[in-house]
Structures are given as C-alpha cells and as structure tokens.
Amino acid sequence: MKEIEIKLPKMGESIEEGTIISWSVAEGDEVEQDQTILEVATDKVDSEVPAPANGTITQILVQPDEVVKVGQVIAKMEVGEIQSSKNKATPKTLEKETSKKTAPKAVKKPVSTSNSNSSSSYQINSNQNTFFSPLVVSIAKQHHISFEELARIPATGNEGRLRKSDIFKYLEEGRPAQFAQPVPEASGFQVPNLKLDKGKGKIVEMDRMRQMIADHMVFSKHTSPHVTAYVEADLTDMVNWRNANKKAFQEKYGEKLTFTPLFVEAVAKAVKDFPMINVSVDGKNIIVKEAINIGMATALPSGNLIVPVVKNADQKDLQTVAAEVNALAEKARNNKLKHDETSGSTFTISNVGTFGSLMGTPIINQPEVAILATGIIKKRAEVMEYEDGDKIEIRQMMYLSLSFDHRVVDGFLGGSFLRRVADYFEDFDVEKTF
Known part of the structure; x- marks a missing residue:
C-alpha cells in the first residue's frame, strides 16, 4: 500500500480555483476509482471530483466553503484493492467526522482598531473571527483593504466569518469603517444604526x-x-420569415428554430461592426477581445439564471447556432451544463420578453462592458411611410435596451451599437435560405 495525494483537478479553461461544496466520503472510507468523492463549485457550475484510484481515504485537508487553488492537495489516500464494503463511502458520512476536525489553516493577522490618522469617528466593533478565506483576501487586495479594516466589516457568515457579499456591500456603502476609531468621539458624524x-x-x-x-x-x-x-425595432419581417420556415427548418435539421439564434446572429454582426463593445477592463487597460462569444441568459428549473455561451458566434451559420442554442438550453433545464459552456462570453443577451416584460434594464455580466435585453414582441398599430403617403399597419414591435459600462463605452458608441442591432433586426432578409 502506498499513500498518494489527491489534488483539485483542472475543471475548465482559465479556472484557477474552486469552492468546496461537500465531501461524499470521510476519512477511513474505501472508494473505487472514478467514484465521486466531493463536489466543487466554480462560478455558477458545480463539478464532481472522482477518486483517482481504488483505495482508502486517509486524510481530508480542506473543508466545505473553503476556496482552493487548482492543483492544491485536498486529501490523501492509500492506494490498493478494496478489501470489503464495511467502510465503503456513502453520501453524508462526513457529517460526524467534520465535528471532530480542527478548523483549516487560515490567513490570520493581528487586528488593530486604532488609527491615529483617522478623519472619521465612525465605529464598528472588530469581528472576533479573523478567519479570512483566500477569496476574501484576494478581493481585499484588489481594493487595498487592510486586515485591520477587514476586521471592522460586519460579517454574516457561519461563526462570524466574513463573506464575499459582506465586502461588496461594505464597498457599496463607501467603506464607512475605513478610518474607524477604537472609541467613539463625543462629537462628529456618526453613521446611524437604522x-x-x-x-x-x-x-x-x-x-x-x-x-x-x-x-x-x-x-x-x-x-x-x-x-x-x-x-x-420592427421585427415584422423576421417574425413572418420564422413563422413561414420553422417547420421546414426542423424537418431538415431536426432543430427547433426559436428567435434566440436569429438574435445571436444579428448581435454577432453588430459586435463585429463595433469591436469596442467587445472588450473588458483591466485596470487602466482595455482588452479588445478577438473572439465574439455570445452569452444568453437562461432560466434554470430553480428560477436562478445562468449564462451558457455560443463561442465564435460570428463564424457559424444559422443551423449551427440554432443547434448550439437548443443544446445549451436543454442542458440548462437538466442542470447538465459544464463550466466551459458557461465561461468566456464577451457579450450577453437577456431575453426578458420570455417572461412577458416589455423591456428591461439588465445588469452587466462582468467582466463584459455591455448587455442587451430584448423585450416581448408585441403587435401594434404603427404609422408606415410610403411614397404615396402614410398608412397605418399592424406591425410586430419590440423594445431593445442596452446597459453599458460608462467607463469605456460612451453614449455615442452605446447608442450607435444598439441602433445597429435594431437595424439588423428590421432589415431581416426575407429571402434568406438555409
């Protein structure tokens, strides 16, 4: 028998870390090769980690909610044939074991509540739990938050631990405890406890x-x-073309023809026309993406949203885009999406019309700089201009809304891009073949 290390495997391109959700085994359990031993969360997708060989789990080195790096040793096991099923791993067997274990090593620093250069008398009691996860430390470094300041942030996690959402809430409030004093002054501004x-x-x-x-x-x-x-945008031509061709499209390719691939196709063309909408911000630098990867916000059975991605959408024909859109949507409904299928988007579409909404104000999917919301397609009487005069017609109308990052996308670029998307929707080729 020999002991080997179990490391967190690579779970997708550009993925550097994951959060331990739960272990399916406990120390002393016998496992078979490829048997699931734990679940790991990366972004919005959960992944299962299998046992690398037959053997016995001898030591578990990380606990649920810990953030670990790819390649980090998370457990140890003795490799060999399984002798019996007596200690074979079953879900939840770790429940009793974890209560006996000591807390994992954490980043700890002495916390001081004094600051002689402080200009504010705002006071927050220091947190008793100074466990700071690697993720919390990473966020703190990005925003130049000291360990002393971290200790002043109200924590809502288990056992008084500081969560990522606690830091973001604190930053949104303007870092009120940045210059907190150990003892409140008799005068001066006090942040009210509402x-x-x-x-x-x-x-x-x-x-x-x-x-x-x-x-x-x-x-x-x-x-x-x-x-x-x-x-x-007037989508009458697009709607009529789809209604006339969706049956033939499905018979020919075995794929449903929804509006989503038509939207993806048009948006990809507009992104190609305006490459500065296809960027991300890195400090003082702007990264102009080479690929045009269109994310599509999709509802999960739980009601949560996830964003599967059509990679290189500008290089694919309609039937290919339709097949990918349908496959990704089906995987989303069955919670089968892999991390690579939800990462790497450079621009996102959110179809709020699916829920009957007229329009929406979408929140940008970081690190992108813009997101498009498409509203419900609704019949409405419109005044149409012709050479022989104006006429009132029933048209298929839809509102489009574009939220953009004003750090790098100004009104001219944002407005021009949005108008170009609408133009592609309106100028749909009614002679289009597939």
Missing part, C-alpha cells in the same frame, strides 16, 4: 447559487457605472 422593520414571515435561506448571483450583481453595479439606452 433598525429597519423588515417585517415578519417565512424565512427562506438563499441557496448557494442565489448567493453567488447576488454577489455577482452587487459587484457588477459597484464596478461599472451603468447607463441604459433604449430603441424600438
């Missing part, structure tokens, strides 16, 4: 994905100054 009446009712705890979405949305609003522009 004891708001939140009402009474059933308490529903957010699931892990909802917490991650909340953190991501708060981070986006904090990072990007959002501006939203609107246009209206």
Whole structure:
C-alpha cells in the first residue's frame, strides 16, 4: 500500500480555483476509482471530483466553503484493492467526522482598531473571527483593504466569518469603517444604526447559487457605472420569415428554430461592426477581445439564471447556432451544463420578453462592458411611410435596451451599437435560405 495525494483537478479553461461544496466520503472510507468523492463549485457550475484510484481515504485537508487553488492537495489516500464494503463511502458520512476536525489553516493577522490618522469617528466593533478565506483576501487586495479594516466589516457568515457579499456591500456603502476609531468621539458624524422593520414571515435561506448571483450583481453595479439606452425595432419581417420556415427548418435539421439564434446572429454582426463593445477592463487597460462569444441568459428549473455561451458566434451559420442554442438550453433545464459552456462570453443577451416584460434594464455580466435585453414582441398599430403617403399597419414591435459600462463605452458608441442591432433586426432578409 502506498499513500498518494489527491489534488483539485483542472475543471475548465482559465479556472484557477474552486469552492468546496461537500465531501461524499470521510476519512477511513474505501472508494473505487472514478467514484465521486466531493463536489466543487466554480462560478455558477458545480463539478464532481472522482477518486483517482481504488483505495482508502486517509486524510481530508480542506473543508466545505473553503476556496482552493487548482492543483492544491485536498486529501490523501492509500492506494490498493478494496478489501470489503464495511467502510465503503456513502453520501453524508462526513457529517460526524467534520465535528471532530480542527478548523483549516487560515490567513490570520493581528487586528488593530486604532488609527491615529483617522478623519472619521465612525465605529464598528472588530469581528472576533479573523478567519479570512483566500477569496476574501484576494478581493481585499484588489481594493487595498487592510486586515485591520477587514476586521471592522460586519460579517454574516457561519461563526462570524466574513463573506464575499459582506465586502461588496461594505464597498457599496463607501467603506464607512475605513478610518474607524477604537472609541467613539463625543462629537462628529456618526453613521446611524437604522433598525429597519423588515417585517415578519417565512424565512427562506438563499441557496448557494442565489448567493453567488447576488454577489455577482452587487459587484457588477459597484464596478461599472451603468447607463441604459433604449430603441424600438420592427421585427415584422423576421417574425413572418420564422413563422413561414420553422417547420421546414426542423424537418431538415431536426432543430427547433426559436428567435434566440436569429438574435445571436444579428448581435454577432453588430459586435463585429463595433469591436469596442467587445472588450473588458483591466485596470487602466482595455482588452479588445478577438473572439465574439455570445452569452444568453437562461432560466434554470430553480428560477436562478445562468449564462451558457455560443463561442465564435460570428463564424457559424444559422443551423449551427440554432443547434448550439437548443443544446445549451436543454442542458440548462437538466442542470447538465459544464463550466466551459458557461465561461468566456464577451457579450450577453437577456431575453426578458420570455417572461412577458416589455423591456428591461439588465445588469452587466462582468467582466463584459455591455448587455442587451430584448423585450416581448408585441403587435401594434404603427404609422408606415410610403411614397404615396402614410398608412397605418399592424406591425410586430419590440423594445431593445442596452446597459453599458460608462467607463469605456460612451453614449455615442452605446447608442450607435444598439441602433445597429435594431437595424439588423428590421432589415431581416426575407429571402434568406438555409
């Protein structure tokens, strides 16, 4: 028998770390090769990590909610044939074991509540729990937050631990404890403790994905100054063409023809026309992306949203885009999406019309700089201009809204891009073949 190390495997391109969700085994359990031993969360997708060989788990080195790097040793096992099923791993067997373990090593620093250069008398009591996860430390470094300041941020995690959402909320509030004093001054500004009446009712705890979405949305609003522009588009030609061809399209390719691939196709063309909408911000630098990868916000059975991605959408024909859109949507409905299928987007479309909304004000999917919302397609009487005079006709109309990051996208670029998308929708080729 020999002991080997189990390391967190690479779970997708550009993925450098993951959060431990739960172990399916405990120390002393016998496992078979490829048997799932734990679940790991990366962004919005959960992944299962299999055992690398037959053997016995001898040591578990990381605990649930810890953030670990790809390649980091997470457990150890003795390799060999399984002798019996007596200690074979079953889900939840770790429950009793974890209570006996000591807390994992954490980043700890002495916390000081004094600052002789402080200009504010705002006071927050220091947190007793100075466990700072690697993710929290990373965010603190990005925003130049000291360990002393971290200790002053109100924590809502288990056992008083500081969560990512706590830091983002604190940043959104303007870092009120940045220069906190150990003892409140008799005079000076005091941040009021507003004891708001939140009402009474059933308490529903957010699931892990909802917490991650909340953190991501708060981070986006904090990072990007959002501006939203609107246009209206006449989709009559597109709607009529789709209605006339969807049956033949499905018979020929075995794929449903929804509006989404038509939207993706048009948006990819517009992005190609305006490459500065296809960028991300890195400090003082702007990264202009080479690929045009269109994300499409999709609802999961739980009601949460996820963004599967059509890679290189500008290089694919309609039937290929339709097949990918249908496959990704089906995987989303069955919670089968892989991390690579939800990463790498450079621009996102959110079809709020699916829920009957007339229009929306979408929040940018970081690190992108713009997101398009498409509203419901609705029949309406419109005045149409012709050479022989104006006429009132029933047209298929839709509102488009574009939220963009005003740090790098000004009104001219944002408005011009949005108008170009609407033009592609309106100037749909009714002679289009497939």
